[in-house]
Amino acid sequence: ADSSDTQFAPSNIALCKYWGKRDVELNLPVNSSLSVSLAHLGSRTKVSVSDSDQVWLNGAQVAAGDKFARKVIAFIDLFRRGTDHCVRVETENNIPTAAGLASSASGFAALMLAIDQFYGLNLEPSVLSAFARMGSGSASRSLYEGFVEWQMGIREDGMDSFALPLDVRWPQLRIGLLKVDTGEKAVDSRAGMNRTVDTAHLYQSWPLQAAADLERLHQAIADQSFTCLGETAEQNALSMHATMIASWPPLLYWQPDSVAAMQTVWQARAEGLELYFTMDAGPNLKLLFTADAETAVNQRFPGLEVIRPFG
Numbered sequence: 001a002d003s004s005d006t007q008f009a010p011s012n013i014a015l016c017k018y019w020g021k022r023d024v025e026l027n028l029p030v031n032s033s034l035s036v037s038l039a040h041l042g043s044r045t046k047v048s049v050s051d052s053d054q055v056w057l058n059g060a061q062v063a064a065g066d067k068f069a070r071k072v073i074a075f076i077d078l079f080r081r082g083t084d085h086c087v088r089v090e091t092e093n094n095i096p097t098a099a100g101l102a103s104s105a106s107g108f109a110a111l112m113l114a115i116d117q118f119y120g121l122n123l124e125p126s127v128l129s130a131f132a133r134m135g136s137g138s139a140s141r142s143l144y145e146g147f148v149e150w151q152m153g154i155r156e157d158g159m160d161s162f163a164l165p166l167d168v169r170w171p172q173l174r175i176g177l178l179k180v181d182t183g184e185k186a187v188d189s190r191a192g193m194n195r196t197v198d199t200a201h202l203y204q205s206w207p208l209q210a211a212a213d214l215e216r217l218h219q220a221i222a223d224q225s226f227t228c229l230g231e232t233a234e235q236n237a238l239s240m241h242a243t244m245i246a247s248w249p250p251l252l253y254w255q256p257d258s259v260a261a262m263q264t265v266w267q268a269r270a271e272g273l274e275l276y277f278t279m280d281a282g283p284n285l286k287l288l289f290t291a292d293a294e295t296a297v298n299q300r301f302p303g304l305e306v307i308r309p310f311g
């Protein structure tokens with residue numbers, strides 16, 4: 001599809017994670033979260049009229065019974081109530097599958113933008129974000145570039161639970177996508193966070209941890225203090241993983257190579273390199289560093305895919 005009638009949304013990596021829902025139907029989070037978008041890496045989506053509902057991903061039609069296709073069509077159904085037309089949804093992801101990044105965040109954000117265009121809704125960004133959230137929580141943050149905060153909100157209808165961009169840039173920031181394993185994981189984020197909320201006593205400490213980390217990240221970004229940003233993001237990710245491990249049945253997304261990579265990061269830090277990591281519900285690491293460390297980081301992690309979130 002040519003780019004004039006398609007809508008793009010970037011992927012994002014959370015520095016303060018969203019983990020746990022207070023409302024499973026509306027995707028309302030237990031805590032606020034903060035992410036950085038991945039610039040040109042993301043999803044491009046187009047919605048058009050069709051004889052039958054069709055979902056296309058990277059040029060190939062997805063079987064109607066597929067979990068992904070059903071989620072996309074269920075999302076479209078939120079907007080076409082009372083009408084009977086069918087749609088064709090075409091999405092291209094330029095996220096290298098080899099990077100092991102989830103595409104649901106950029107996917108639902110781009111789909112929301114495409115729906116807004118197709119139905120001529122002209123919704124404001126905060127409303128687009130709140131709707132994208134219903135497709136996938138992390139999609140609420142993919143409506144914007146740069147640093148983004150998803151405010152948890154307190155309303156039961158969720159209309160105050162949407163993301164907003166932070167008006168601060170950090171051109172030196174780098175994110176390295178370190179692939180450990182890109183196979184499909186046994187327990188996805190949705191099932192994983194529900195299990196954690198339901199079974200891990202340790203989860204009780206998570207909302208406090210997340211609130212404190214969010215504050216620290218705001219300060220780190222305002223001060224452009226990379227040490228504070230890196231320390232906070234890494235501790236936040238490991239705290240989230242601690243609640244996963246404390247679930248039952250246990251959820252351990254790490255593989256031996258994930259732990260080996262963490263140890264390489266810690267060793268590099270002991271040698272004076274300002275290098276940190278964050279991880280989501282999977283075995284891959286996202287490395288955090290600044291431009292001046294790039295050569296040293298590449299020596300330790302050859303072939304690393306490096307993203308410049310601020311161009």
Ligand code: DP6
Pocket residue numbers: 013014016017018019027033102104135136137138139189190191279280281
């Ligand atoms: C660990 O947004 O994929 O990546 O709302 O159920 O679709 P659903 O979950 P999802 O969860 C993302 C979890 C995370 C942390 C984060 O991105 O904040």
